[in-house]
Amino acid sequence: DAGITQSPRHKVTETGTPVTLRCHQTENHRYMYWYRQDPGHGLRLIHYSYGVKDTDKGEVSDGYSVSRSKTEDFLLTLESATSSQTSVYFCAISETGVEGYTFGSGTRLTVV
Amino acid sequence: AQKITQTQPGMFVQEKEAVTLDCTYDTSDPSYGLFWYKQPSSGEMIFLIYQGSYDQQNATEGRYSLNFQKARKSANLVISASQLGDSAMYFCAMREGLNYGGSQGNLIFGKGTKLSVKP
Numbered sequence: 001d002a003g004i005t006q007s008p009r010h011k012v013t014e015t016g017t018p019v020t021l022r023c024h025q026t027e028n029h030r031y032m033y034w035y036r037q038d039p040g041h042g043l044r045l046i047h048y049s050y051g052v053k054d055t056d057k058g059e060v061s062d063g064y065s066v067s068r069s070k071t072e073d074f075l076l077t078l079e080s081a082t083s084s085q086t087s088v089y090f091c092a093i094s095e096t097g098v099e100g101y102t103f104g105s106g107t108r109l110t111v112v
Numbered sequence: 113a114q115k116i117t118q119t120q121p122g123m124f125v126q127e128k129e130a131v132t133l134d135c136t137y138d139t140s141d142p143s144y145g146l147f148w149y150k151q152p153s154s155g156e157m158i159f160l161i162y163q164g165s166y167d168q169q170n171a172t173e174g175r176y177s178l179n180f181q182k183a184r185k186s187a188n189l190v191i192s193a194s195q196l197g198d199s200a201m202y203f204c205a206m207r208e209g210l211n212y213g214g215s216q217g218n219l220i221f222g223k224g225t226k227l228s229v230k231p
Contacts, residue, residue: 033218042116042203042221043157058218090157092219098207100147101219103157 003027006091006104013111019078021107023091025071031094032074033101034058034066036087043090049074050097081111115139116204116222124228125194132179133189133225135204144208146187147219148178151201160202163187191227199229 003026013019023032031050035043035058045058047066055066063085067075078085088108092101117136125131137146148160163171163178171178179188191198204222 035221040223042223043205044221045218048218088155092157097218098145100145100149100159100162100205102159103149106155 004091004093004102004104006089006107008107009105010108011110013081013109015082015111016080019081019109019111021076021089021091021109023074023076023104025074025093027093027095027102028071029093029095030071031097032068033092033094034064034074034076035090035092036060037090037106038087046076046089078109081109083111085109086111114222115220116206118204118222118225120225121223122226122228124230125191125198127196127229127231128193130190130192131194131227133191133202133204133227135187135189135222137185137187137204137206139185139206139208141208144206146178146180147205147207148176148187148189149203149205149221150198151203151224152197153200157203161189194229196229196231199227201226 005024007022033048034046037043044060046064049055049068065077088106090106091104094101144165146163150158161173161176163180170180175192177190201224203224205219207219
């Protein structure tokens with residue numbers, strides 16, 4: 001396996017609470033990504049990182065923040081969860097950013 | 113405008129037959145890559161095949177081939193001899209700016225096609 005794990009795998013949280021999802025890789029890849037998947041939308045990029053402490057926004061970044069203090073960890077935080085953030089969240093990694101990505105198993109987040 | 117368009121929300125195919133999943137893309141960048149991913153019901157994203165914009169030949173990987181028509185901006189996935197295990201969502205994706213390194217362009221996905229293989 002590619003050595004990418006996401007935690008937790010499932011989470012139910014209440015509206016207005018903060019939530020942090022973790023992506024951990026053992027491949028020492030430079031690039032890491034957070035996507036969300038919703039029916040009828042495919043996968044949409046939330047944020048990405050091209051190195052430690054180097055991050056940038058994707059297509060649907062509102063309401064999300066990220067941090068990358070170590071090569072192996074990329075954290076996605078929902079500061080105040082809303083029902084519209086109910087989704088499946090995928091982390092992905094890439095060595096050079098040019099080739100296809102390797103995806104984690106996903107985190108199913110439900111905001112009630 | 114959508115960068116990646118998959119016009120078939122769902123498709124059926126008989127087992128052992130071939131099937132083509134459509135994908136059209138929109139870019140003005142001369143250097144780009146096209147990818148296909150499979151997502152079975154278990155949820156993981158599985159990389160299938162890649163085609164670079166400068167590749168002269170269509171990509172093939174086992175039973176998967178990519179019918180790349182650059183002038184038409186299409187990158188259709190062909191699955192030969194369908195199997196029951198091919199039932200899944202299939203996503204077409206594109207990355208622009210291959211000449212500029214990772215931070216210049218990220219993988220953009222279409223909305224997917226759900227393929228069902230009938231026994």
